Amino acid sequence: MPREPRTRVASSPVPPVSITSADVARLAGVSRATVSFVLNDTPGHRVSESTRTRVLDAARQLGYVPHAAARSLRAGRSNLVLMPASISAIGRLVSDWVDDLHSELDRHGYTAVLHAGRFADPLDAARAWAELRPAAVIALDGDRFTAQAADLLGRAGVRGLLAFAARPVPGVHTIGFDHADIGAAAAEHLISRGRKRIGVVLPQERGLGTLALPRLAGAESVAARHMATVAPVELAYTRESATSLARRWPSLGLDAVFAYNDEYAALLLHALRAEGVAVPDEVAIVGSDDLVLSALQEPPLTTVRLDLPSPARVAASLHELIETGTTPPLPAVEALLIHRATS
Known part of the structure; x- marks a missing residue:
């Protein structure tokens, strides 16, 4: 009897297993709480250097990355700084300035993220930003910011609102920038x-x-x-x-x-x-x-x-806004004519 040809059945890809802090704790031989203390550098909790090394080595070996949202929930606050901006609207001057600002915010313990969504209604934009629960929002195009949007973000727990805008915006720390x-x-x-x-x-x-x-x-x-x-x-x-x-x-x-x-x-x-x-x-x-x-x-x-005000100064002001709710005014952006040969 001739043999029937085998039908090859394609197997479904197996989704990768998510590594958790429990896996890190098991490999390091410590509790999950100790893993949390080490990876989040929790103040007030002393962990021996040998234990810290074991936890960090286990996390590195497993490729474990802490869950930012869960960490923010435990801490009661986010370290995210949202920067709404159209990528096409950021020229080379501002993009270099933004790069430096990211570095300065990192020094204060914040992670800066550009949000390139386009919204016709400022309230719709504020709702989208609020869903991410950032610690602060820096609006490079702050002229579309409104008092209602600022109020919505404040009620969502956003502690620092800073905008470059032609005119002051109620509820927002405004840096004067009139195009x-x-x-x-x-x-x-x-x-x-x-x-x-x-x-x-x-x-x-x-x-x-x-x-x-x-x-x-x-x-x-x-x-x-x-x-x-x-x-x-x-x-x-x-x-x-x-x-x-x-x-x-x-x-x-x-x-x-x-x-x-x-x-x-x-x-x-x-x-x-x-x-x-x-x-x-x-x-x-x-x-x-x-x-x-x-x-x-x-x-x-x-x-x-x-x-433009220096990125270091803006980052320090934003940190103060987040921590205390207030900060001294920053100087407005000045436009200075540099005369060369094309005119």
């Missing part, structure tokens, strides 16, 4: 250099409108006082978009441009020069952020430098 000041500084400079028809770049990348529109409004407010005109100019951060705009530039009738930031300014500078538009003779250009690349352009870019 209109950036556009105003650029326009004031360009008009002082004899320019009267100023374009203001509106980046087409998602998430940048909340920063670009106040900068446009700041330039418009200055132009209205000086018999100058301002026109929004759309630009995506691509070579194709910059080349298209540069080819249309002579038909726009503009003699200057505030290009949102140094990255867009450098992109447009190269596109204009490639199309034979002379900078600054035919068009003056101003960027923002005073990045290293701005001084390395040919010609070097005029820019607006942003003086």
Whole structure:
């Protein structure tokens, strides 16, 4: 009799077993409470150095990672600092500053996490943040923060609320940062250099409108006082978009441009020069952020430098907010014009 072919049955993958503190305790030969004292560095509980070493070696051997939510529940507080921000809206200047802030918060025992969710309603955003039960929230785009959102977060146990915003927000420790000041500084400079028809770049990348529109409004407010005109100019951060705009530039009738930031300014500078538009003779250009690349352009870019409070100072203030509920005011962000050869 011919043998029937075997049917191979695919086995379902076995889910990995979760390692618990009980496993660590068993391997180290100690109680679960001792494991908790060692891994959470619980104050007031003395553990011998040999026991501490056994626990740490067992945890390392098993690949055990403490459960942050459970640890926060036991301690009665979280060490999480939430930073709501659109990733696309964080330019190089701010991303470097945020990296340094993460390090400073870590020195105070906090873990900083970027939250990139987009919410049309500030209360919906606050509810999403509150679900994570952070110790604090730092809003880089604090102009959308409301008193109602702050109240909701406070009732959820969030102890520190800090926001960069153009105006004070009730219930929130506010650091003054008005993006209109950036556009105003650029326009004031360009008009002082004899320019009267100023374009203001509106980046087409998602998430940048909340920063670009106040900068446009700041330039418009200055132009209205000086018999100058301002026109929004759309630009995506691509070579194709910059080349298209540069080819249309002579038909726009503009003699200057505030290009949102140094990255867009450098992109447009190269596109204009490639199309034979002379900078600054035919068009003056101003960027923002005073990045290293701005001084390395040919010609070097005029820019607006942003003086932000140091990450160390912000982290210390946030820690004080969490611990005591109050902290002295921090200085507002200043917009300072750095004049170079493109204007």
